[in-house]
Structure formats: C-alpha cells, structure tokens
Amino acid sequence: xxxxxxxxxxxxxxxxxxxxxxxxxxxxxxxxxxxxxxxxxxxxxxxxxxxxxxxxxxxxxxxxxxxxxxxxxxxxxxxxxxxxxxxxxxxxxxxxxxxxxxxxxxxxxxxxxxxxxxxxxxxxxxxxxxxxxxxxxxxxxxxxxxxxxxxxxxxxxxxxxxxxxxxxxxxxxxxxxxxxxxxxxxxxxxxxxxxxxxxxxxxxxxxxxxxxxxxxxxxxxxxxxxxxxxxxxxxxxxxxxxxxxxxxxxxxxxxxxxxxxxxxxxxxxxxxxxxxxxxxxxxxxxxxxxxxxxxxxxxxxxxxxxxxxxxxxxxxxxxxxxxxxxxxxxxxxxxxxxxxxxx
Numbered sequence: 001x002x003x004x005x006x007x008x009x010x011x012x013x014x015x016x017x018x019x020x021x022x023x024x025x026x027x028x029x030x031x032x033x034x035x036x037x038x039x040x041x042x043x044x045x046x047x048x049x050x051x052x053x054x055x056x057x058x059x060x061x062x063x064x065x066x067x068x069x070x071x072x073x074x075x076x077x078x079x080x081x082x083x084x085x086x087x088x089x090x091x092x093x094x095x096x097x098x099x100x101x102x103x104x105x106x107x108x109x110x111x112x113x114x115x116x117x118x119x120x121x122x123x124x125x126x127x128x129x130x131x132x133x134x135x136x137x138x139x140x141x142x143x144x145x146x147x148x149x150x151x152x153x154x155x156x157x158x159x160x161x162x163x164x165x166x167x168x169x170x171x172x173x174x175x176x177x178x179x180x181x182x183x184x185x186x187x188x189x190x191x192x193x194x195x196x197x198x199x200x201x202x203x204x205x206x207x208x209x210x211x212x213x214x215x216x217x218x219x220x221x222x223x224x225x226x227x228x229x230x231x232x233x234x235x236x237x238x239x240x241x242x243x244x245x246x247x248x249x250x251x252x253x254x255x256x257x258x259x260x261x262x263x264x265x266x267x268x269x270x271x272x273x274x275x276x277x278x279x280x281x282x283x284x285x286x287x288x289x290x291x292x293x294x295x296x297x298x299x300x301x302x303x304x305x306x307x308x309x310x311x312x313x314x315x316x317x318x319x320x321x322x323x324x325x326x327x328x329x330x331x332x333x334x335x336x337x338x339x340x341x342x343x
Contacts, residue, residue: 001080003081004093005137006089012317013195013198014179014192015057017312019057026056026058029045030049033060035061037063054072061141063140078186080169083171086228087209089137099290100130103123114213136221136223139158150222159226177235180250194261196266196296200294264303264310266298267299268297271295274286274291274293274295277295277297278297282296295314298310298314
C-alpha cells in the first residue's frame, strides 16, 4: 500500500525490480500511474482486468479498499505499507502539493506553512479540492475518514483494523530496519533490497520545523499521530523478535552494499538537481510549478555485470512504470501471436 511522501517511491523501485526479475504479474493502473486516486480503489481500475484474475504485485498509489484488493491477490499475499512522522510528512506534503490544493492559494509569502499552522481552520475546508493532502494524509490513503474527531472510538478501531490486515507496517525514519524486516517477511536476499533514495527534494526546499511548528503540525494531524505512535510500538516489538544484534548486523550489511552500488553506479556518488541530470530518461517528475526533485546521472563505463541493475535502480518511478507496462503489452502481443499460429 503506497502511501504519500513516505519514501514509497524508493520501495516501489525495489518491488518493480523484484517483480521484473522473477517475471511476476503486476496489477497496473489502466492508462495512469495511480489507481484513480483520490477515489477509492476498484478492481476494474486494473489494466486488462477480468473477473477471476489473480496478480502477484499491486503497489501503485491508491486510496485503499481492502476487500477490493483482497480479491486480486493469492490467499497468502503479504500486505505491507509504510508510515512517516506526521509532522514531517505534513511539511513535505504541504510543499509538494501546494500548487494543486486551492486552499493554500490564499496563503502568500515564503512562510505559508507557518501561516497555515497558526490557524488551520481559517484556511482548511474538509470538502475543498485535494484538501486531504493537508490533514491526516496517511489515514486518508489507508481508506478512512481523515476528518474524524481524533477522540472518536472509530480512530482506535481503524488502527486495529490496519494491524489486522497488514503483516508489516514500516517506518520511514527507520528505513533500513524496515527493509530488513521486509526481506525477512518475504524470504528475500540482500540484493533484493539494495536501493538509492528516489523522488527526494533538494535540501534548500525542505522547511526546518521549529519545535513549536513541529508540535502544531503534530496536533493538526492528530489521527495520523495516533496511528504512527501505535505502529512505532509494534515496529520495535518486531525488531525485538528479530533480534537487536542481528538487526544491527543486517542493517550494516545493507548500508555497505548500498555504498558499494553508489560507487559502481552514480556519477559523483550523489543525487543532483534536475537541471544537472544529463539523460531525459533519468529526469524525475516535478510537482506543478516546482523543480525541486533531484535525480541521478549514471556513471560512464559501468562494468557490464552491473549496467542493467544500475539503470533500473536509478530509473524514476514513472519511467520504470512505463517500461514495465510496455513489456507487459509486448508479452501479451507475443502470447496472442503464439496462440494464433499454434507454437
């Protein structure tokens, strides 16, 4: 379940690579890069869907609807999602989506987020276009009412529902530990979870939250805060069950492998601003009116054994999705040709 602004694009790249490597069957959105978000997910939104079809991987943005997803995957499918500190998520979402949320257009100046948090109800309309990006976005993505009273017993009930449905709830703040738990859950190898950070903003575009703003953002997103606190506790219980020392060793091993791949793949060893990206295929999507999302340049003369992996690890989400969709179409066409000619 791909949540917004939680490093989920990086996780998506991991899933795309694993699925492609093992020729798994993806449920892709029909003609889009999301499942008609922010509408609720429906099976009919899947490309080529017919009743009774079963898929190995569903991982594009959606507003979650458990029973619809459940009908598309095997009985033993693993349900996984990722959360982020709600105050930090709010900061990221506010700036990333501000040009598609009319509620923020009333705000002016460089400190518009501070102005919003000074008196949120002066600006916020629960029924406003794309207003969900401004309050309890995690709860909304998981399919629930993000404008519930935070003291309603329904909030706790929904949190327990998430726990019952998802085998693993990862935390962005403990990303490497989360990937180690994911590898353990799915019986993967270390190479399956190596990664580069994708879809990240340049440092100068990130607002530094003062303690006062952090508290205001946390209180404004009180439902997400309850959700996060609950799964922070369950996360560390899973780490304890895995073993703290074992976890530390595995995290170190993952980080060493990531550093090795940086040296192998990335020119300069780090992300660059969009205007410095040389290949158009490596250009990440930019939010409306902004050019803050960084990307990478591939090294020249990469060893042959790493060339394919390096390119895939660095390919932005939309381009990778497009490539996988094209490969799916070619596979379908070839299957029809084989059936027609009987070979």
